[in-house]
Amino acid sequence: DVKVTQSSRYLVKRTGEKVFLECVQDMDHENMFWYRQDPGLGLRLIYFSYDVKMKEKGDIPEGYSVSREKKERFSLILESASTNQTSMYLCASIVSGSLSYEQYFGPGTRLTVT
Amino acid sequence: QQQVKQSPQSLIVQKGGIPIINCAYENTAFDYFPWYQQFPGKGPALLIAIRPDVSEKKEGRFTISFNKSAKQFSLHIMDSQPGDSATYFCAASNPSYGGYQKVTFGTGTKLQVIP
Numbered sequence: 001d002v003k004v005t006q007s008s009r010y011l012v013k014r015t016g017e018k019v020f021l022e023c024v025q026d027m028d029h030e031n032m033f034w035y036r037q038d039p040g041l042g043l044r045l046i047y048f049s050y051d052v053k054m055k056e057k058g059d060i061p062e063g064y065s066v067s068r069e070k071k072e073r074f075s076l077i078l079e080s081a082s083t084n085q086t087s088m089y090l091c092a093s094i095v096s097g098s099l100s101y102e103q104y105f106g107p108g109t110r111l112t113v114t
Numbered sequence: 115q116q117q118v119k120q121s122p123q124s125l126i127v128q129k130g131g132i133p134i135i136n137c138a139y140e141n142t143a144f145d146y147f148p149w150y151q152q153f154p155g156k157g158p159a160l161l162i163a164i165r166p167d168v169s170e171k172k173e174g175r176f177t178i179s180f181n182k183s184a185k186q187f188s189l190h191i192m193d194s195q196p197g198d199s200a201t202y203f204c205a206a207s208n209p210s211y212g213g214y215q216k217v218t219f220g221t222g223t224k225l226q227v228i229p
Binding site: 004033035040041042043044045048058090092101102103105106107108 | 120123148150155156157158159160163203207216217218219220221222
């Protein structure tokens with residue numbers, strides 16, 4: 001069965017802290033994505049990666065960075081957390097060249113920055 | 115233009131009713147239109163999807179209607195059940211990054227089906 005896991009379901013951090021959100025997929029997918037989900041705004045793409053050590057900015061990359069050192073793992077980094085980064089963060093993956101374009105999502109990490 | 119506009123933001127129907135969620139897009143390069151369903155505490159999961167070469171697709175009680183000329187598509191849920199209560203996202207995708215599929219999501223519709 002397809003599985004995308006995220007390191008934490010809930011996280012509370014203070015303003016200015018460095019925050020790491022980790023995502024692991026067990027499907028050998030090339031493409032991985034980080035989204036944030038906010039009420040009324042839907043899912044907005046932060047960054048995606050199409051291969052190890054490769055990354056592309058999404059629609060809202062400001063204040064975030066990513067790391068992909070291994071194929072199965074994609075990390076989202078908040079260098080200096082701010083209150084406006086309080087949100088639900090979703091990781092997803094998809095196999096490159098998939099005809100179905102189906103993205104598999106993790107359960108999400110609800111991050112609160114105080 | 116990569117935007118996908120979704121409406122309504124929320125919807126309440128009685129059991130057995132047929133909720134309809136609408137989406138519109140601008141980018142004619144989109145070639146895949148999925149709908150995702152998200153239950154509280156879970157990530158979204160693919161529900162049903164359509165390509166622009168067909169006007170309708172049914173899977174069980176879920177139907178996508180697609181109007182290519184109007185650049186609109188909609189999700190209909192027949193005989194809706196309380197278990198269908200969830201947030202629904204439409205989306206559109208095109209291989210715009212050399213085969214890396216980038217998906218643009220709508221803003222979501224929170225559906226509540228009351229008994």
